[in-house]
Amino acid sequence: MNTRIKNVLDRSEADEILISDPLAIYYLINRKFSPGERFLGLLIKKDMRPKLFLNILFPCEEIDGVDIVSINDTDILTDVLSDHIDPDSILGVDKTLQARFLLPMQEAKLARKFINGSLAVDKTRAIKDEEEKQLMRKSSKINDEAMAIFKTLVRDDISEKQVADQLLDIYRSLGAEGFSFEPIIAFGKNAADPHHMPDDTKLKYGDVVLIDVGCTYKGYCSDMTRTFFYKKGPNKDQEKIYNLVRKANEDAQRYVKEGVRLCDIDKTARDVISDGGYGRYFSHRLGHFIGIEDHEYGDVSSAFKYKCETGNIFSIEPGIYDPETMGCRIEDLVIVTEDGCEVLNSYPHDIEIIG
Ligand SMILES: [Mn+2]
Secondary structure (H helix, E strand, C coil): CCHHHHHHHHHCCCCEEEECCHHHHHHHHCCCCCCCCCCCEEEEECCCCCEEEEECCCCCCCECCEEEEEECCCCCHHHHHHCCCCCCCEEEECCCCCHHHHHHHHHCCCCCEEEECHHHHHHHHCCCCHHHHHHHHHHHHHHHHHHHHHHHHCCCCCEHHHHHCCHHHHHHHCCCCEECCCCEEEEHHHHHCCCCCCCCCECCCCCEEEEEECEEECCEECCEEEEEEECCCCCHHHHHHHHHHHHHHHHHHHHCCCCCEHHHHHHHHHHHHHHCCCHHHCCCCCEEECCCCCCEEEEECCCCCCECCCCCEEEECCEEEECCCEEEECEEEEEEECCEEEECCCCCCCCCEEC
16 A cells, blocks of 8 residues: 555544545546546555546556456446445545436445545645655746746737747647646736636736646646736736735735735735725735646635645745736745745746847
8 A cells, every 4th residue: 555545544434434535546546537428436445445436438458456346337336336336334525426426325324424525635635745845846947947938938919819829839849748727817907807817818018927837747737827027017006015915925925834824924925915995906825736737626715724744835926916007926835844835937027128
């Protein structure tokens, strides 16, 4: 049994856990499946080799340390599972297990009690091991390099969509597999919409250009935002907003270390922006955990009181979205260490005029 599986079991009150989320399975046994509507499940239990329930439609060579239980479309799932799950056990199931699978399992009384098994997986995934840190570093390094190219794509009258359409090829040429999320390219007023989707808006002289992008490298995500000025530097109010966001980002990064509460990291950034008079324009949490998924379990927000631990990786992404003046966000990823944090992005925070 590998360390990741062992850590999940150690964290859980369940006797056995049935995991259905393909990304959690990838994390635990390093194999990626896209089961579509078919059932996929990994059963883990102390002192037992993990069992992967896999439809024969998805050919798979042997997996080290894992027994594969083949299922086919005419099998009755509960019959198959009942040969492997102890009816007296407390069974953990994850939050992505669909009701159409779970309800028959409960009716068939496959276990004595069903509990949420996701938290144990999520909390394990929130602490990255060395191998994962390396992949996260590389993914963000590619993202830094990509940002330096993306900012050169702008010209008069190009649309947000036309810029966005070019990004995937650039990422691939740098060694990434694809996007970690749909890129946000926002010109002018659109930058004041935190989740703006690229549209036909055309770039014009003096616009703000907000680029929020990320790629995956060997399955691991990057995520970074920079806000540029097109051909003309910021006016006084814009400069004030930019510098507040920058200070919020940098103060928060300096505050991060093992043992500080995530809500207090959020507060550090939020206080900077509130003291500057723009508190009501910072409308989202400071950050989110990230790894195999762009948004993983774990928030940097006032609602998340946990202390951060060495190996947590999350975003620090303060923003001010003032439709009258400008929208601005500056985002980096950080790895928590014993005495601080390692910032994964090295693309500078300085005001930069592009075009
Ligand atoms: Mn983000």
